[in-house]
Amino acid sequence: MKQLMRIELDQVSGVFAIMPTPATDNASSPDAIDTVDHAEARRAASALIADGVDAIMINGTFGEAATLTQDELFAFTRTVVDEVAQRVPVLGGATTLNTRDTISRARMLSEIGVDGLLLGRPMWSPCDDETLVDFYRHVGAAVPELGIIVYDNPVSFRGKISSWCYSELTRIPQVIAAKYPALGPGLEADLDAMGDGMTLLPLEREWYAASQLAPDRIHACWSGSSSCGPAPAVSLRNALSAGRLGEAELIAEALGHASETFFPEGSFEIFSRYNVPLEKIRIDEAGYIKAGPCRPPYIHCPEDYAEGARESGRRLAALHRELSGRLAAARS
Incomplete structure (x- = not known):
């Protein structure tokens, strides 16, 4: 097992690609036992690294953390960690419906060798501010060797994380960043609350806009579209880091165009009902990763x-x- 070294705030830079958990052909069956396509998981992880991503996040929403069995989740994580072999940080999803199971899962992910956690809060009932902060404090104390990227998804986790919570989360040494939702009027207040204690990762197609609002504060993005091919997000990173802002703006616009048809009726609320199948359908159509069928119950989607x-x-594939x-051409 590798020597663990917690991912730190100053390592939150570049493209944090999110990959699916590739599924076997029978994965949609409620009787299926082992539905992870490990060969494709290994190939996909290495392809993302070869094409320039800076970190890989797994076991999130379209990573199907909610529908993988515990054995599947751990086996998949082990496959990715072994394949990546410390070339980039790997952040594993540890979200469950309660604190004790989350801590148990986080400890096992630590033993497997992840560098940090992508961690959403329990969502059976909405967490008020004190409950939310306590949750992250307890998990951080249980796995002090892991950095934590907070998963801020207002629909999945029943509400936006408040600025007050962000100010409190900065007091937890393990919390280094937030996977941030769509940019909105609360961005400036959230950044002020984070201070120098943590940062946020905008969605890749909003990275240019976020960097213009806070050029000295935002140095990374999260990118689900990288599983359709990471060249757009990597090119955006390169343009921003080199100060080629006109080029960065054009890439961001192209990413926005590629996503125009992705949200049914232009609604994130509707999209969230079908998040898993829509993401996997998009990835399979792009052809960069074979995501495979969805795991039950999230297998239905209007045509x-x-x-x-x-x-x-x-x-996205064309881009x-x-x-x-x-x-x-730039490398040659």
Whole structure:
């Protein structure tokens, strides 16, 4: 087992790619036992690294942490950690419905060798501010060797994390960043609350806009679209780090165009009902990773919504091909 070294705040830089848990062909069956396609998981993790991502996050929403068995989740994590072999940080999802199971899962992920956690709060009932902060404090104390990226998803976790919570989370040494939702009017207040104690990761297509609002504070993005091909997010990173703002803006606009058909009726609320199948449909259509079928119960999706996801996947695949060529030319 590798020597653990907690991912720290100053390492939150670049493209934090989110990958699915590749599924076997029978994964949609409620009787299936082991549904992880480990060969594809190994291939996908190495492909993301070869194409330039800076970290990999697993076992989130479209990583199907909610529908993997515990054995599957641990086996998949072990496959990714072994394949990555410390080339980039790996952050594992430890979210469960309660604090004790989350701590148990986090400790096992630590033994497997992840560098940190992507951690959402329990969502059976909404957590008030004190409950939320206590949850992260207890988990951080239980696995002090792991950095924590807080998963702020207002729909999945029943509410936006408040600025007061962010100010309190900075007092927890393990908390280094937040996987941040869509940019909104609360961004400035949240950044002020974070101070120098943590940072936030915007969605890749909002990274340019976020960097213009806080150029000295935001140095990384989270990227689900990287599983459709990471060249757009990597190219955006390169443009921002080199100060080529016009180029960065154009890439952000192209990413926005690629996502236009992804959200049914333009609604994140509707999208959230079908988040897992829409993400996996988009990834499979793009062809960079074979995500495979969804695990039950989240296997249904209206066909018009699915076609919007396929179109988004096609657009992202084309953008990946275009920008991959530019990246190769720049390296030669």
